[in-house]
Amino acid sequence: MKQQNLRRIISLGMLLVLVALFSALSKYFLNPNNLLEIIRDAAVPGIIGVGVTYVIITAGIDLSTGAEMALVAMVMANIYRYTLIPIPIMILVGILVGLLCGLFNGIIVAKLHLPEFIGTLATMGIFRAITYIIAIKENGTITSQPMKAYSYAILGKGFGRIYFVTIAFIVISVIGQIVLKNTRFGTNLYSVGANPKAAELSGINIARTRIIAYVIVGFCAALGAIFTTARLQSTTALLGDGFEFNPIAASVIGGVSLAGGYGDILGTFIGAIFMAALENGVLKLQMNTAYQYVIKGCIIIAVVIFDAWFNSVMEKRAQEAAAGGKEE
Template sequence: MKNIAKFQSLIALFILCVLISFLSDKFLTVNNGWNVLRQISVNIVISVGMTLVVLTAGIDLSVGSILAISGAVTAGLLKNGIAIPSLNLFIGFSLLGAILAGLIVGSLSGFFSGFTITRFKIPPFVATLAMLTIARGLTMLYTEGFPISELGENFAFFGTGWLLGIPVPVWISGLVILVAVLMTQKTRLGRYIYAIGGNENAARLSGININQVKIFVYSVAGMLAAVGGILVTSRLDSAQPNAGISYELDAIAAVVIGGTSLSGGRGTIMGTVLGAVIIGVLNNGLVLLDVSPFWQQVVKGLVILVAVIIDKQNSKQD
């Protein structure tokens, strides 16, 4: 049974693919395959950051809003720069400069959540819920409620371009996966992350700086949410004020389905990637089958519930 449990996500993906392929002849096509990979790239990037947070027994509900504010800042600086009329000053931004600014905004947002959690001992759920509201409000203020569009072909390359026959977002998500796998499996920091989630008191007694590690993982989660925001903005050629709504739910779903325990200390990056693929295939299948978007939400909610129940059962067996 334990051997079967290790491959339960892979088995679920196989069954899902077989079922959808029987119901829709459009599913097993090359174009649809690339479409699924391009769509899940954003969720993979966000979910990797969420995995690091959950491994420390935390949660981050703000990634969708951080995605929105980071994408908006990147688009705004790229198109409009910064104008200070009182000083007769205008600061323009190159493509690289605007992207770096967006990444910094995401990192600082995550840092703020991590600092609040560690400094004031606020539960991660509450701190990141507050950050969700703050970031969404700042997005509305920055954009004044209107999309920022016409960002240029060079910027569009990140979301819609191809490199060596593979979509650029897939390359970016692959790079994020590689770095995260190496960090969690081959570095001391990775061992610290697992140790904190496994037993925080024991980790503290062994000399691990709990606060620094937690601030780091929330900052990384924020930065990766910003990467997701840049990809979404690039793909749409527009920074939408309401971008990223409910993205945190898909990320949490991918993490849980991939076998990472919500109580921390157990899980892998590759498991999360598999979970994101399952969510992506499920979304794609429901769209191909012309299922109502409202029913799609119901189905995803049930999938998350079942995954959490399985996680709890596995925890009891351990």
């Protein structure tokens, strides 16, 4: 557990360094409104990051979250436009679509034994294509569908600058952390990721655990889609394009190991805020978006390299400690 605490202090430290750097470079960065905005921008990747963290802990990956968001949003847009179904039921249907997307991913990965990476790359294409097929069209061309109903758009607002999405982000992260640390399901996730053979021998249903993890991602992606479209008050077939990268990056920066069996939601929470701060800061410096891509990519590589180094150092230390213990 000591390693985990140290890793957490390091990711918090990285966040502080980033904030200090941007505060020094731009006078628009460090003010309460902007900081609240950063947390709001972190919320959607952070919410999806809860599910993605579960999947990564089982040594999996999910590349389809952006496409899942788009599909959920487009199904809701169709209901909104063509039916009189009330908003709460529309939202429930959206969540159901997310759950089904996650179930589909889970079955492909856990039952058909496709490598997670390839399987979810394929479903990314499938979900996106279905989104285009059911996209709202006017005179044959795809248009964005406004969703301005008051009872829906309210979800994109909040109490002043404390947005509902921020509250959801915090609540879901707390629940996610509790489930991960204090339930049998959470323990199963770790054992499946750390050593699937041992997990199977000790009677854990690996396939079921993995499928549930993907279903949770689907649920989180549906929530992300609902909050995003409520804030934009519209949706397009392009919603969430390239977005799958953000929750994964948040997890990795927060110390979740892609090899599985390691990490938690608190780390992902910090990671999501780190990514949002990075994006916000680069914007505040009025840099071209192209530079954002380069900087983001470089920071990801730096963090990944640092993590690999940190883990090897920690492992060595643990081995030395074990050896020392034996000598005594």
